[in-house]
Amino acid sequence: MKSKLIPRSTYIRIFIALAILCTFIIAIFSLFLTKQFSKYYMDEIKVIADNQLKQTVFDTEFTLEKLKSYSINMYQDPDIFNWISVNRRDKVADYQAMVALRRYINTERFISNVYLINKQTGDVLDYQKGISVLEAFHDQTILQLEDKKSQEYLHFFYHETAQKAYWGLVLPPDISHVDYTGSLVVLYDLQIVEDYFQNSGDEDVQIAVLDGEGRSVLGDHREEWDAAIYEHASQTDKSYFQFEYGNETYFASSAGLNSNKWKLYYVIGMSGWDKKVDQFSAIIVLSSFAMLVAIIIVMFWNSHRYIKPFSSLAKKVQLLSTSSKDERSLEWEYDVIKRGIDSLVHTRDEMIHTMRDHEFMITDEYFRRWILQGKMNSSMKAYIEKRSSLVHYDYIRLAVIRIDSYAEFQEKYNFESRKLMKYAIGNIAQEVLQQAEKDSRAVDIGGDHLVLLIGCLPEEIADSSEDDILTRQVLPMVSEQVKKWLSLQVTIAISSIRDISDDVRLGYDNMYELSTFKFVSGEDRIYEERDLEVYDTLLQPPDDVMLLEQIMYSVRLGQENAMRSHVDTLFAKLQHLSYTDCKYQLDLIMHTFMRSFHSIKSVQALHGTEIQLDRFATLQLFRQWFEEQLVQAMETIQNNSRIGRKEEYVDEMKEYIQNHLHSAQLNIDEIAEKLSLSPGYVRQIFKEVTEMSLSDYILNKRVENVCLLLINTDWTVAEIAKQSGFQTKSHFFTIFKKSTGITPNQYRIAHGKEQTE
Numbered sequence: 001m002k003s004k005l006i007p008r009s010t011y012i013r014i015f016i017a018l019a020i021l022c023t024f025i026i027a028i029f030s031l032f033l034t035k036q037f038s039k040y041y042m043d044e045i046k047v048i049a050d051n052q053l054k055q056t057v058f059d060t061e062f063t064l065e066k067l068k069s070y071s072i073n074m075y076q077d078p079d080i081f082n083w084i085s086v087n088r089r090d091k092v093a094d095y096q097a098m099v100a101l102r103r104y105i106n107t108e109r110f111i112s113n114v115y116l117i118n119k120q121t122g123d124v125l126d127y128q129k130g131i132s133v134l135e136a137f138h139d140q141t142i143l144q145l146e147d148k149k150s151q152e153y154l155h156f157f158y159h160e161t162a163q164k165a166y167w168g169l170v171l172p173p174d175i176s177h178v179d180y181t182g183s184l185v186v187l188y189d190l191q192i193v194e195d196y197f198q199n200s201g202d203e204d205v206q207i208a209v210l211d212g213e214g215r216s217v218l219g220d221h222r223e224e225w226d227a228a229i230y231e232h233a234s235q236t237d238k239s240y241f242q243f244e245y246g247n248e249t250y251f252a253s254s255a256g257l258n259s260n261k262w263k264l265y266y267v268i269g270m271s272g273w274d275k276k277v278d279q280f281s282a283i284i285v286l287s288s289f290a291m292l293v294a295i296i297i298v299m300f301w302n303s304h305r306y307i308k309p310f311s312s313l314a315k316k317v318q319l320l321s322t323s324s325k326d327e328r329s330l331e332w333e334y335d336v337i338k339r340g341i342d343s344l345v346h347t348r349d350e351m352i353h354t355m356r357d358h359e360f361m362i363t364d365e366y367f368r369r370w371i372l373q374g375k376m377n378s379s380m381k382a383y384i385e386k387r388s389s390l391v392h393y394d395y396i397r398l399a400v401i402r403i404d405s406y407a408e409f410q411e412k413y414n415f416e417s418r419k420l421m422k423y424a425i426g427n428i429a430q431e432v433l434q435q436a437e438k439d440s441r442a443v444d445i446g447g448d449h450l451v452l453l454i455g456c457l458p459e460e461i462a463d464s465s466e467d468d469i470l471t472r473q474v475l476p477m478v479s480e481q482v483k484k485w486l487s488l489q490v491t492i493a494i495s496s497i498r499d500i501s502d503d504v505r506l507g508y509d510n511m512y513e514l515s516t517f518k519f520v521s522g523e524d525r526i527y528e529e530r531d532l533e534v535y536d537t538l539l540q541p542p543d544d545v546m547l548l549e550q551i552m553y554s555v556r557l558g559q560e561n562a563m564r565s566h567v568d569t570l571f572a573k574l575q576h577l578s579y580t581d582c583k584y585q586l587d588l589i590m591h592t593f594m595r596s597f598h599s600i601k602s603v604q605a606l607h608g609t610e611i612q613l614d615r616f617a618t619l620q621l622f623r624q625w626f627e628e629q630l631v632q633a634m635e636t637i638q639n640n641s642r643i644g645r646k647e648e649y650v651d652e653m654k655e656y657i658q659n660h661l662h663s664a665q666l667n668i669d670e671i672a673e674k675l676s677l678s679p680g681y682v683r684q685i686f687k688e689v690t691e692m693s694l695s696d697y698i699l700n701k702r703v704e705n706v707c708l709l710l711i712n713t714d715w716t717v718a719e720i721a722k723q724s725g726f727q728t729k730s731h732f733f734t735i736f737k738k739s740t741g742i743t744p745n746q747y748r749i750a751h752g753k754e755q756t757e
Contacts (some may be wrong), residue, residue, distance in 0.1 A: 010333040011307035030288040032282040053266040075171040075184045084182025087120040092535040111191035118182040165190045204269035367443045374505030393455035398507045399494040402515035406448035415651035445660040491518045527724040552596045587649040650689045710748045
């Protein structure tokens with residue numbers, strides 16, 4: 001279920017993942033920025049409050065000192081001091097004191113009223129209400145305070161009447177405990193003082209002044225307000241704190257007043273500040289959201305522009321995938337592209353390997369054609385010279401290494417394994433020759449043998465010791481090493497030294513025929529070209545060659561009656577020969593039989609024709625045995641047609657066709673003879689396995705070979721046609737254009753080669 005909810009397209013997944021990540025980051029960043037701004041705002045409030053508090057304290061101290069000085073000047077005024085000092089009442093003194101008080105009060109706006117107390121006369125001069133006796137004075141609290149002398153030195157005190165609240169100052173101060181006869185009491189208008197201190201221009205700022213017991217000495221008494229400030233101030237050691245009052249939060253900074261035992265509090269209401277912080281935080285959030293939207297749009301465009309092509313690429317790779325539709329739907333695009341790249345790298349490596357193998361195959365093909373055609377043309381020689389030092393020699397020797405008991409070898413190994421075994425034989429031979437300081441090249445011609453080309457120096461022609469070393473030491477070592485490492489018995493036939501420009505096909509044919517001499521003579525040794533003279537004496541054809549070929553052909557076709565009829569005719573002629581001539585003809589018949597069916601296991605078990613002939617006392621007994629061998633060979637061919645080796649036969653056919661494409665005489669009968677099968681069966685199994693007729697396959701391979709040579713060589717079209725087995729140029733052009741739709745020259749030009757007639 002989860003996998004269905006996850007988009008399959010990589011660019012959408014990346015976009016969603018990045019969008020979620022950016023949203024999370026911007027949300028965290030916005031929250032962090034808001035918190036940091038709130039903290040910064042609070043720090044700024046603290047700084048502002050501290051600065052304003054210091055300024056307010058300074059102004060307050062300055063004002064109080066100013067008021068003290070003014071009050072002292074008032075006390076020292078002669079008229080005022082005279083009134084509080086006389087021991088009897090004098091109207092002139094009363095008038096002069098009132099005039100002096102008026103002068104001072106009108107000058108200082110903070111002074112609300114002044115009391116002059118003369119204990120000697122028992123009078124109190126109230127600037128506002130006049131003179132009264134002490135007992136009748138309306139403000140007895142002041143008189144009690146003055147009697148107790150409880151106020152500190154030049155300290156203001158809070159005084160409250162029924163009408164108003166004041167700050168009061170009594171002069172002279174009681175510092176020497178001298179009993180003065182009179183006092184001066186100055187009352188300052190607390191409303192004016194409060195207006196003076198609260199005049200900050202900010203409604204959110206309030207000034208509170210509390211005494212040591214937490215009572216307000218400035219402004220109206222608000223017990224809950226004062227208690228809240230005093231309670232929170234007493235709970236912290238810091239000079240600033242926050243507290244709640246009502247439904248609002250306040251921030252307060254405090255400092256003591258040196259001139260009084262009071263504490264001044266600079267209180268800021270946080271509602272306005274919080275509103276500003278909330279507004280700025282909202283701006284941060286909205287800006288972050290706008291930025292997030294912009295980033296998401298850019299990310300979507302970027303993902304669509306630069307990452308979506310990878311999704312399209314992954315879909316194209318999926319369409320080319322060989323896996324099932326269900327498996328493809330479960331794959332992530334990264335896995336699809338990775339698998340595609342891995343496949344591409346693997347394909348590239350295979351192509352490089354194939355190209356290297358292809359180059360080796362072309363070189364090997366050129367060597368094979370050189371051997372089968374007999375001579376090298378200039379293009380072939382130029383190509384081989386770049387890849388092999390063998391053609392730099394002026395002289396060569398040609399050896400054929402033939403596998404004994406090839407039928408048993410075929411039964412034991414499949415087609416690919418047989419090729420690998422022959423490749424190993426060639427490597428062993430080249431390694432042994434290299435140790436003997438001989439340059440060589442092994443070429444697989446197909447079938448039961450391979451050819452070994454050996455480079456020779458001119459001085460080896462006259463030096464027979466080199467020849468002896470090669471035939472008696474080196475080549476026997478090759479045979480021994482093959483038997484040791486591959487458990488194979490091989491027969492080696494080697495030619496004499498010949499010029500490299502000579503026709504090597506003749507030497508190849510002779511050496512291959514010579515390698516079969518062991519099959520006739522039974523001798524296990526290295527066969528040399530001079531042995532051909534002995535071999536030729538055994539190859540004199542019988543009087544009726546066609547009759548013997550018809551017998552062999554009837555065996556391949558499975559025509560037992562025709563075979564027996566031809567045998568009757570042959571042996572009827574032999575009955576009229578002398579014993580010596582008859583035995584000679586039988587020897588040739590046996591050799592022809594063993595050579596024709598050498599790939600059949602029962603025939604390979606026969607060693608030496610003379611040994612076989614010596615077993616029979618009469619010609620009739622030999623005939624019966626010979627007919628049995630023919631029937632057995634016929635049955636073997638028919639059995640091979642029935643058992644499940646069709647694919648291997650087809651592989652062998654393809655190899656034989658590839659190795660003999662240059663031959664215009666390549667036909668089905670030749671292939672059937674090579675495999676010891678009937679032509680009809682060869683056609684049948686090839687059609688069953690490849691769903692193509694054998695003749696069409698040969699034609700297609702000829703055209704493919706032409707295309708390969710057109711691209712990789714500079715040969716003329718006529719030469720290429722000849723090398724590909726086409727007998728006439730007109731037939732070649734017709735077939736090529738029918739197969740490719742263009743002419744050979746057009747094909748060469750289309751593949752980057754210049755036209756060559």
